[in-house]
Structure formats: C-alpha cells, structure tokens
Amino acid sequence: MANLQTVSPDVRPGSGSSRAKDPRSPSATTTNTGRPAARYDEIRGLSESLCARLTPEDCVAQSMPDASPVKWHLAHTTWFFETFLLKEFVRGYKDFHPRFGFLFNSYYNGKGPRHARPARGVLTRPSLEEVLAYRAHVDAHVLDRLDRIGSTPDGGVDAESLRILEIGLHHEQQHQELILTDVKHLFSQNALAPAYRAPLAPTRSAPDSLGWKTIAEGVRSIGHSGLGFSFDNERPAHRVFLEPFRIADRLITNAEYREFIADGGYRRPELWLDLGWATVQREGWRAPLYWRGGDGDASEFTLAGERELCDAEPVAHVSFFEADAFARWAGARLPTEAEWEVACGAREVCGHFVDEGRLHPNVADPGRRRDVARDEAEGSVDDGLRQLFGDLWEWTSSSYDAYPGYRPDEGTLGEYNGKFMCDQHVLRGGSCASSRSHLRASYRNFFHAPDRWQFSGIRLAKESP
Amino acid sequence: MANLQTVSPDVRPGSGSSRAKDPRSPSATTTNTGRPAARYDEIRGLSESLCARLTPEDCVAQSMPDASPVKWHLAHTTWFFETFLLKEFVRGYKDFHPRFGFLFNSYYNGKGPRHARPARGVLTRPSLEEVLAYRAHVDAHVLDRLDRIGSTPDGGVDAESLRILEIGLHHEQQHQELILTDVKHLFSQNALAPAYRAPLAPTRSAPDSLGWKTIAEGVRSIGHSGLGFSFDNERPAHRVFLEPFRIADRLITNAEYREFIADGGYRRPELWLDLGWATVQREGWRAPLYWRGGDGDASEFTLAGERELCDAEPVAHVSFFEADAFARWAGARLPTEAEWEVACGAREVCGHFVDEGRLHPNVADPGRRRDVARDEAEGSVDDGLRQLFGDLWEWTSSSYDAYPGYRPDEGTLGEYNGKFMCDQHVLRGGSCASSRSHLRASYRNFFHAPDRWQFSGIRLAKESP
Amino acid sequence: MANLQTVSPDVRPGSGSSRAKDPRSPSATTTNTGRPAARYDEIRGLSESLCARLTPEDCVAQSMPDASPVKWHLAHTTWFFETFLLKEFVRGYKDFHPRFGFLFNSYYNGKGPRHARPARGVLTRPSLEEVLAYRAHVDAHVLDRLDRIGSTPDGGVDAESLRILEIGLHHEQQHQELILTDVKHLFSQNALAPAYRAPLAPTRSAPDSLGWKTIAEGVRSIGHSGLGFSFDNERPAHRVFLEPFRIADRLITNAEYREFIADGGYRRPELWLDLGWATVQREGWRAPLYWRGGDGDASEFTLAGERELCDAEPVAHVSFFEADAFARWAGARLPTEAEWEVACGAREVCGHFVDEGRLHPNVADPGRRRDVARDEAEGSVDDGLRQLFGDLWEWTSSSYDAYPGYRPDEGTLGEYNGKFMCDQHVLRGGSCASSRSHLRASYRNFFHAPDRWQFSGIRLAKESP
C-alpha cells in the first residue's frame, strides 16, 4: 500500500518564506503589544505559517460556496492592505497586478466587479508561489509606510492609516480562522481523511457537572467603548435592560450531546425551530457535522485526522438550529448576546486559542471552578465561568441586528459588517482557531443558522427562578 | 369582445350562506364586545362574506407556495376549531371527515402528517360548497358548546375552552387578511386583471410634510400584560432600555418612494443589505410588487383592479429589504419593535381597517396633526402620530426573536408562533386588510425579509439629535 | 361523516352545453366519416362531454408543470381554431377577447408572448362558463365558414382551410387525451381519491403466455403517404432497412411487471440506463406511478378511483426508463418505431379507445390469438398481434428524430411538432384515452424518458434468433 501524504508535513518544502512559523512555536503566542511594524509582521507571518503544512494543491481547492481556497484567503487579505492602505495612503503606489483586484475583492461593491464567489476554486493561477510573492511585495510597502510614520508632521493621515492597518490585521486574523475551518471542511470530504496536524491524544479527564451563575436584573452597558480596537458592529456602547438570568459555567460536552441524540433529538420535531426541522429532514442530519461511525458515533474528524470522540470535550460544529434544539431539550435556552457580554464582564481574555496549536476544543478546566452561587459579581476572575473565550464560538439566541445608534465605517469599508445584518445569528467568545489578541468581550461574530463548519458550540442560559 | 367576469359580483350566487355579509355592511364594523357566541358568529361570518365576491374557481387556486387557496383558508380555520376545541372539549364529537385532518392541518407536527403546502392548489375536492357545509357543521357544534357554558359547574373546562375559542377567532382573523392578500396576488398574475371590489376613486389630497416625534430615553415596558387576549409571542411583558429616538409621524408615500427610485434606489448597492441586493438582482426588482407601467410607474394593481398610482397614498407591498434601503437612502432607519410599541403607547386602536371595506391604504389624515415637538408624552391621543394602526403593516428593524422569559403555549398550540422565531422580521400595527378588533399595540406580525405580498409599508425612525 | 363529491356526477349541473355528451353514449362512438361540419361538431362535443363530470373547480387546477388545467385545454383548442382558421380565412373576424391570445397560446413563438406554462393554474378567470361561451362563439363561426365552403369558387382557400380544420380536429383529440391524463394526475394527488368515472369491476381473465411474431429482414417503407390526414412528423414516407426481429404479441401485464419488482428491478443499477437509475434514486421510484399499497402493491389509482390491481391487465403509467429496464431484465428490448410500424402494417385501427368510456387498459383478448409462427405477413389481420392500437401507448427504443426529408409545415404551424425533436422518445399505437379516429399506424407520439403520467405501457422485441 502506498504511503500517502495524508498527514501534512510540518514544513512545506520550498515555501520560500523565512518568516513562516509553526503556530505552536513560542513567538506565535507573544502578545501583540509591540509597535505596529512588529505586530504586522507577526500577524501576517502567522497566515503563512498556517499554510506551511499544506501543499499548493491543498491551497487551491474550494470545498463549498461558503468556504474559500487557502490561497484565496492569503491573496484577499493582501488585497485588503493594498486596496485600503497602500492605494489610499502611499503616493505613487502601483497595483501589483491589474487583475488581482478583480480576483481577490471579496464583496466590496465600492471596489468594482469581482470573480464569482462559488468559483474561487478555479483560480489555479496565480500560483501559491506568486501569491506569496504578492504578499511579500505588499508587506514591503506596508512596512516601509510604517517606518515613515511619525517622521513627517502629518498626524491626521498617520492616525487614519494606523486605523486601517489595525482593521487589516483583525481582518487577517479572521481569515486565519477561516483558513483552518475551510481546510478542515476540505479534508473532511476526502476519503483519505488527511490530517492537518499531528495526532492528538484522547482526553480522559471528566468535567464536573454543569453549574449555573445567576446575574441580577438591571440596566447594563454593552458594546465597545474606550481606546482599543473594535469593529463598527460593536459600537456604540449602549444601555440595555436585562431581566435576571442564569448562565451555564461551561460548554456542553460530547457526552451531554450524545444523550440528546439517544433521546431522539434528531427525530422529534417539537424540539426544533421550523426551519431547523426542515433542514434536519432535507440534509439527513443526525449528529454534529464531523461525527462519524454510524449509530455509535465513536469518532470525529478533526484537524488531527479521524479521532476517538471524547466525552468530556465540548461538542463542536453544531449549527444554531442544533444548539437551539439541544437547549430546548435540556429545559434551557441560549443566552442573548447581551447576557453573554454582561456575564463575561471585564475578565481577561484567556483560554485555548490558535496560539497553542491544538486546533481542537479542550475540556473545561475543573480546577478553576468556584461556588458560583456565592459570587454574583459579573465578570470577576473567579466567578467560576469557564471557556468563555476560546475553545468554541458560542451561539447566542440573538439575531445579528444593528446596535442603537450604529453607524457603519465611512466609505467602502462600511461594507465590512453592516450589510450582513440580516438573517444571521451572533456568536461570542472565539474558538481554538482564533488568536487571543483578536478577541474581546464585545466581539460579535455572526453566521447563518444552518452553518456548521465553524468551531461552534453550546452554552446554556435560563431564566432566574 | 366578451364581457368577462373580471369585476367580481358583490354576491356570489348560490353561496348558500345566509350569514354572508359584505365587509362594508354596517354589521361588519360592529365592535366585537358581545357575548362569545355573537362574536363567534360575527367573525366566522366575515370569512364567508369575504368569499362572497369570488367564484368557486377563484377559491381553489394557489398562486405561489407562500399563499394558499381561499377555500383552504376557509377549511383550515374550521379544522382549527374542530381540532383544538370540539375534539378536546366536546364529548363524543366525531370528525366531519376522516381525511380533513390530513388536508387542512397547516403545520402542526403534533397533529400528524399533512398535505404538502406548495400543492394546496390541487385540492379541487372537497368543493367550496362542501367546505361551506363543513363550516356550518363545526359552527353548529361550537355554538352548541357555547350555549351550554355556565350551565354546568365545570368552570375550569369552560375557561379553557373559552381561551381556545378566543385563539381560534384571532386565528380566523389572521386568515381573513391572508385571504385578501392571497387573492390580490392571484389576480395580479392574470392578464385579465380581475378586480375583487368596485373601482376606487383616486385620492387627490396631499399629506403634510413628514414630521418627527421625539421619545426620551429610559426603561420602558413592552409586551402584553393585563386581561385582554394576546398571542404567546407578545408575552411576557418585560422591561427594555431605549436610547432616545425620533419616529416619523406618518407612513412613507408613493411620491416619496418614487423619489427613491428616481435617485437610482434599485441600482445602487450601497443602499441595500447584502441579501437584499442579491434579491434585487436575481428577481429584477425595480419598483414595489404591484406597480406597473414601466418607467413612469403610472399605475398599480389593487383589489379594485388596475388603478392610477396616487402620490399621497402610502407606498405598499414593499419587502423588508426595500423598506430598509429606502430608510438608508433617506438618512434614517426603521424603528425597532420596542420603539414602535413605546411610541404607540396606550392609544386607542383606530385607523383604516378591513371593516370599512376600502381594502387599500389611505392617505394620512392631515387634520389630526399637532405640534409634535411640544408633546412628548408617548402614545397620547393627540401626539400627531398617524397611521400607527391600519393602512399598512410597518416593517421594524427587529428580527423576530423570543422575548425574555418567553414560554410557548402548552401542547400542540405551542407550535403556533414560537417555532417560527428564526430569520423573520417583525411588523407592527395592522393594515387595511386587518380587523380592528384583531389588533393591539403589542401585536407582533412577522414575515421574511423578501416578502412583498402582504400589505406592508414604511415608517422611519432616527436617533435623537 | 360527510358525503363528499368524490365520485363525479355524470352531468355537471348547469354546464349549459346542450351538446355535452357522456363519452360512453352511442353518438360518441360514431365513426367520424361524415361531412366536415358533422365531424367538427362531434369532436368538439366530446371535449365538453369529457368535462361534464367535472366541477368548475376541478377544471382550474394544474397539478404539475407538464399538465394543464382542463379549462385551459378547452380554451387553448378553441384558440387554435380561432387563430389558425378564423383569423386567417374569415374576413372581418374579430378576436373574442383581446387577451385570450396571451392566455391560451401554448408555445407558438410566431403568435407572440404568452402566459407562463407552469402558472396556468392561476387562471381562475375566465371562468369555465366563459370558456364554454368562447367555445360556442368560435364553433358558430367555424360552422358558418364550413357552411359556405363550396358555395364560392375559391377552391384553393377552401382546401387550405379544410386542411387547417383537420389539423385542428386532431389537435383537439390530442388535448382530449391530455384532459384525461391530467385529471387523473390531479385526482391522484388528493387524499380524497376522487373518481372520474363509476367503479370498474376487476378483470379476472388471464392472458395467454407471451408469444412472438418474427419479421423478416428487408427494405420497408414507413411514414405516411396517401390521402388521409397525417402530422408533418410522419412524413415523408421513406425506406428503411430492417434486420430480422421478433415482436411480442401483446403488452406486458401487471403480473409480469410485479415479477420484475420482486426480482429487485428497482434496486439493481445494471438494469437501468444511467439517467434512469439517477431518476429512480432521486424520485424514490419503486413501482409504476399509480400503484399503491406498499410492498404488496395491492391497488392502483385509476380514473375509476382506487382499485384492486389486476394481474392480467397491462402495466400502465411506466416511464421510458422503466420500460427499458423491464425489457433488459426480460432478456429483450423495446422495438424501434420502424419495427413497430412494419409489424403493425395495414391492419385496421381496432382496440379499446376513449370511445368506449372504460378509460383504463383492458386485458388482451385471448380469442384473437393465432399461431404466429406460421403467419409472417406483417400487419395481416390475423397474425396474432394484439393491443397494437388502444389500451396503452407503447414506448419504442427510438429517439424522436426527424425523418429523412422532413419538412415542417409552413408558417407558425411548423412549430407544432418539429421543434420538439430533441431528447424525447417515440410512443406508438394510442391508448384507452385516445379516439379511434385519431390513430394511424404511422402516428408518432413523443414524451420525455421520465414521463409517467400518460397511458404508457410496454411491448417487447428481440433480435431474431
């Protein structure tokens, strides 16, 4: 039998990027607190590092219309800097290639026509090598621009270009997560079951039983304020009134989800939203996206290849429909995004992120649990709420609507978030494929109700008794 | 040339119902304040009255999957009383026909399998005459049940059956509106342009210019409480915090909407949600659903046949996408449903409803306007806000989500509202096709973002300056 | 339980047509050998007679895009005479209604735009009554025209208008068959299982075993020549060379087809054309269209309602795919259309047609069988070949291609047949829903390979050993 490349090499031969780093290497976990050029270099480098394990062939394929080829992600994020930063702020900058704007514009009507999204997989040219050259070209110009910031008196332009730079870096981090979810989806459809990373040992620890934290009613403020970066959809900070509620202290596990299945979860229409039940019927769902092995559901497909399904790990790759149905079955509900954000409070962003290279959600840490009944100060470091950041994005019950007073960013960048505020659902907290430095309590991610290919999981909430 | 039945007769010969009344007749406008049997009789009678102008052929056709045949509406509302009232509360009641449950169940999984929704138009049998007989049979049993209420000591059963009766009557009123919107859609697709009612004279009055009422910030209560009827989705009443906002004092007119079109409204992607723009492109939209006559858009199709487009009348049959795009073009936004309800306040339900038989939105009454800047008590009778009830359902910016603490009704009736809380959008206020007695400030209607066949219009809101 | 109109009355009250006759009545079976006016009257009358058992509601519904409402058939055939005969040959003739051309043109691009085919079910207006008035109006003008033929010296115009009349009458007969197949399809989707005609007793006789007639090789002539009517697609008569072959002496029965099913017919891909197998999978086929009752397949839906499945009757409502798969399973094949026509020869058109009103295929008559091995003169009256005409259309292996030298009729009538010569398959012989006077040995019917709603069956052929 042939010895195939079904486990990716850690380094792609001849990738040509001296900057490419394994995401598990120490520098990848450095907090991005340095000067802009260093942060730029580090974040851009991670994108290439994520591709170092992939072949050029892996990077060209598109497994479904919602996903994009890895190479396209690499080029699009570069087009973003070229279009919104270099062409706006660098006098005399010339396009790297006159057709790349057509090929790598994602959805910005303000930037002209573009290659059809579902057909990104036909772009075998430019080659990965050429895309890496495109990246190097744009990187050189961006770093040159950053070098000169402050050396001229034009503070206004400098501030604006630094703002765009920051958006571009967060945009890059979003696509880094998409690279991982899209590769996972791609590999999952191949009967060879290729692995993106080395095997992961099964986790044997068991989480403690689900606990609940109670939050009192009141007028609270959510949304982003202050100095740090935020996307326009997190603004403005504004007041909401919350009735009292309880929120679960960890994510739902595979074992708990298996009980739902065993109790007829996928066969009982009364547990589902109408659209969800129609989807279950049409798609033949009977387990989360990557569970395998028939009725036993003994294994799941992961970025580390096919792997035993571990009871204690949080259930991943469920749709909003499944999260909602599970909650109904459990006699609970999903939290609203405001509840989630208030519960999260001001705690530090810590958890399991892409930075540690596991690329799979981890078991909730039992050591950090406390008597949650006695501590109701939201967001305190020791209130027992675990897994809020990292591991899995958490579906909320909130539709993705505009905040009161919402204003999209000026110009074409205003197309970034606002035009998608329709028939999508908010997820909070980030995942094992997110960068730690990318996340905030006010961060609003959003996907469609049937989407399952993101690292998405379930946290329950309840009315307060 | 043949003299065709393109204008409906006011009375369908041989309809056989002595109860059928023209909706414009005085008794149809009576407030339903009488005893249950009288209300039942009046509301059920309106359904048949609405069909008296239609031929049996008109009543069998289904013009699209979202619409239903008139005959199906007549039978389904009857099945509702038979299933949830007679079979539950009347000992020994026998099904009128063993297959009617299969044919006329709409979407209640708890009541078993059913005829496919998009194929309702194949149900040429039972005939309209037989469906009217079905109605008479069920009506007789319901009225008999009502006669006996109170004559026995079983207060608990009586109260519960009266509650179901009330739901059934509001359900019937919802389907009365659907009968009108579905017939309008059906007739609009016929090159003969049949008219449901006699011609309407054009309206020549001009509304005053758009005014704004300001509402102060604060914690407010929305949702239904108190003794009157409400659907489960209006409950529980709960507190929300509203930032200050302004709300327009009337609906947007055809003349105002025409400006939007003339300014490239349907050709400028920056005005649209992403899904909306995709819909505009795919469907070739360039005016509201029933506008006709090419670039001039000189006429529109109405229940009174094709008719001159009147500048002063409110623009009707727009989707959420169009309402949202218009608002963006106008430098405003749609109100949230909470803003709408707070602005509405406790005012009396008055306006133009199905009861008056016009079946087309009317011009805002200029006589009732006041200096809104001086009167900020929300919902006061004289605050200048017009057209809140009746004329047209008003798209809000709110996705149709559950209220905090929402509990669906018990049993199969719990499928009525809750399972549709996904990817739909809330409309408020009722229309010229709604019964006055059916509406409340807390009433939540909901449709999908691209839907245009309902009597839906636009009211603007803004941040407070 | 209600006593519904699930069996059609023999006479539709108020149909208003004094001409309407039951198809079983004696006059309907009269051979159309009289003068044109009599033939016109008789054939047109049968169309209305076929509808006499239907309610106006039955006549408005369209059960699938391939089918049309009965009322549409009645109007379209009338439009045909109005358009191609009256408007061409009757000076000063005025359209009955200016929009009927738009509504009732089927597919003639040369006659302008038209109502969308899949939406014919929305045409609740004109009413059936108005369509009958349209028929009466056109009939009067046609008969008036026929009265004057020969009274003027314009022989050329007379001959041409008689030719169009003849096409129109055959066109009418085609739609009479479609009325029956479309009503059957419509009723089959209704859980009430309405019956078009009175119940049919089961047939108990058993057909003799399948025999084969051998036809010798040689150059033969097929296609239409001579004086009688033919469609353009049957012309010109031309020579073909046939290798020797055998043809079955009767249609395949339900019992024989059940053996195919029992032997895994619908589960074995090797028996099917690639497109056929894909259709079986996609549609979940496991029996002919109207068989019911699960694995036992004990009953079938007929125009006489649901009825016991009779072993000896020919299997009906199979697609080309099923006919082809059955033949492969049986170690045989379907005949080519040339083989069928040569085998048919010059025999008289006799069999079971719409004229006898059974409206269901009958058992092959054992009495007429002969020793086919001894009689190889093709088409002789006594060669033992049965059921060639009537009962069921017989799928041939021939794609519907043009004959050598084919010329479509001049003008817009050239769109009648020729433009459909692509990806359809030829059927021969007519069915129990065809008029006897409509059929010929050279008649070519054609449908798509997956079509099953026609009265279609299976006759086998084989190479000569």
Next chain:
Amino acid sequence: MANLQTVSPDVRPGSGSSRAKDPRSPSATTTNTGRPAARYDEIRGLSESLCARLTPEDCVAQSMPDASPVKWHLAHTTWFFETFLLKEFVRGYKDFHPRFGFLFNSYYNGKGPRHARPARGVLTRPSLEEVLAYRAHVDAHVLDRLDRIGSTPDGGVDAESLRILEIGLHHEQQHQELILTDVKHLFSQNALAPAYRAPLAPTRSAPDSLGWKTIAEGVRSIGHSGLGFSFDNERPAHRVFLEPFRIADRLITNAEYREFIADGGYRRPELWLDLGWATVQREGWRAPLYWRGGDGDASEFTLAGERELCDAEPVAHVSFFEADAFARWAGARLPTEAEWEVACGAREVCGHFVDEGRLHPNVADPGRRRDVARDEAEGSVDDGLRQLFGDLWEWTSSSYDAYPGYRPDEGTLGEYNGKFMCDQHVLRGGSCASSRSHLRASYRNFFHAPDRWQFSGIRLAKESP
C-alpha cells in the same frame, strides 16, 4: 506589474517522468503499430506529457460538474488498468491503495460506491506526485504482465487481457482529449487568461466556398466489423437504407457563423429547437462558448491564450443546439451518423490531431479539393471531402441510440457505453485534441445537446435535389 505564470512552461520542473514528452515531439506522432508494450508505453506517456505544462495546482481544480481535474483523469485511467486488467489477470496483485477504488471509479456501479462526481475538485490528496507514483506502479505491473504474454500456453487468458489492454488504451486516449478540453474550460474562467501552449499565429488563408458531394440512395453497411479495435457501441455492423443526400465538403467557418449571428441567429426562436431556445434564453448565449469581445467578437479564448478570431478557421465549441440552428438558418440540416459514415467510407484517417500539438482547429486545405460532382464513389481518397477526421468533432442529427443487435460488453465493462444511450447526440470524426490512432470511420462520440466545451463544430448536409 508581476510576471505571472500565465503562459505555461513547456516542461514542468521536477515532474519526475523521464517518459513525459511534448506532444509535438516526433515520437508522439508515431503510429501505434508496434508491440503492445511499446504502444502502452507511448500512449500512457502522452497523458503525462500533456500535464508537463501544468502546475500541480492546475491539475487539482474542477471547473464544472461535467469536467474533471487533470489529476483525476491521470488517476482514473490508471485505476481502469488496475481494476480491469491487473486485478483480473495478475494473480496476487494488491491494490496500490485501498481507497483509490472509491476515489477514482468514475461510474461503474459494478465496482462499488465512489466519490461524488461534482466534488472531484476537493481531492487535493493524493498529490499529483503520488498519482504519478500510482501510474508508475501500475505501469510496471502492466508491462510485466505484457512481458510474460506468450511465454505461457494460456492463449485464452492472454487474448482476453490483450483485449482489455486495448480498451484501456483507447479509454486513456479519450481522457487525454478530456484533459485538454477540461483545462481549456478551467483556464477560460480565470481573468488572467492563462495559456496552455505558446501563441499561435493567426491564419490568413481563406477556404474556398462550400461545396457539396452527392451520395446515391441504397442499402449500405455501417458500424464496425473486421479485426481492428472498436467499442461495443459501434457494433454490430448492420445494413441501413439511405435516401440520396448531399454532404458539405468542409466544416463551417467562423466567418460563416458570424453571418448567422449578424442575421439575428441568437434572437430568432424560429431557428431553434424548443429546448435550444430555452437554453439560449436561460444562459444568455449569443456566440460560441469561447468567443469574446462583445458585439465585434474579435477574439476567442484558445489553449494558446486569447487570440484574434480567424475567419477561415472552423467555428468551434458550439452545442448541438447551435449546430442545428445554424443548419436551419443555412437552409440545410446536419447529417445523420449513417450518412456521415457512408460519406466517410474507407478513407485513411488523416487530418489535424493532438499529435501535431497545435490544439486548435485548422483551416480546410484548399489544395485537396476536386470536382466533387464528378466523383461519387463514397470515401474515395480524392472525393474532395475535407476535415472529416480531426479539427473538430462533427455534430450529427442522430440521437445516440443502440444499433440493431447491440450487445454491451460482458461484465462491468458493459457499463462503458450502453447505459448512456439516452438523450445524447452522436458526433463523428475526432478533433485537434484526439489522437490519430484513436479514430475510425465507425467511431461514435456522444454528448448532450447543450454541451459546448468539447472541440465540436458543424458540417452540413442536405436532401439531394
């Protein structure tokens, strides 16, 4: 501006195949008359040679469901030899990889389940390198088997395995043509317009005017007989009767086709089959697949990149619908496949094939024309008929049906051709992407009526006057 790989290098660096040859090199044009091992080696080598100009990224993409990735073609043809030859005839042969049967089975139900056809583009693994190793492995075993043939007395097995070998080689040649057409389709969708080969100079010569050869009526034999290779669908040879006809002496040119367009060809429904007109409307066709440049249609996309449209070259990449409409416009028709084959006769297979590496149809050679009126012996070398073989596949008017007496090959190989005999259309003669050694007069190619991505063109026929 970047210097991208939009023109393919002639040699892919590191392709690792010492056998890979440029198709223009002399050895590629050698007639395959040698011993089996040499023929095997030569034909298999051409497949790899065709890929030598492509990057691994080019080889993984699938541009539409009808096309396949180049890498898949390379692997599937190898699976064919492994499955039907090695596993059947070589004792102890082990699968190269246990999942390759699932991945690279195309449509053989007899060989088990398989990867979904429209998703072949997700197979980034195995890598191109691994597929080439798979080829080398299978090649070694096949050549070893061939070495031993004749050294044992098992003549029957030897003959059977040589027969399978021959099928496998012709199968390989079919996929070589598909590699070229699929790469052309892939590259055509890329805004970078990559070129597969070096630029082609425009052709300036003009063909002489269209001439016609007359063929007399009579019984002729078509289909394959004799010793050489043929597919089962060419057999058995059988007699047909042909009415007299005329056939054009060359293919239709771009200039002639442009006249059709200028005369409203794509806007006149009367020129089209009904399905063709529907396709024109739905797809917005207004020129052949690869014509570009708007109304002028000044250029076309070719395997040599975008290139001036040359009047004298034959029009390529037209569907059956377009060929048929052009013929109707020209007052002619397409030939039947029998007419084509009889006209072709016994002439030698000569013309412009893949062997010469042009990969684009060429202008008809005027030098070889003769007075066709005087020479009616079909198929004579000097009868003036040009371009019968090579340049472009020629659509015939014949549906792809079975020949009388057709028997599919035994076993799973019987799925090769027969199951596709439904709703496809026969093309004859081969193209500039076919190998000369692959073609015969009796060769039947087949595609669907709307297909345009093959090298397909138009030859006219007519009735004899």
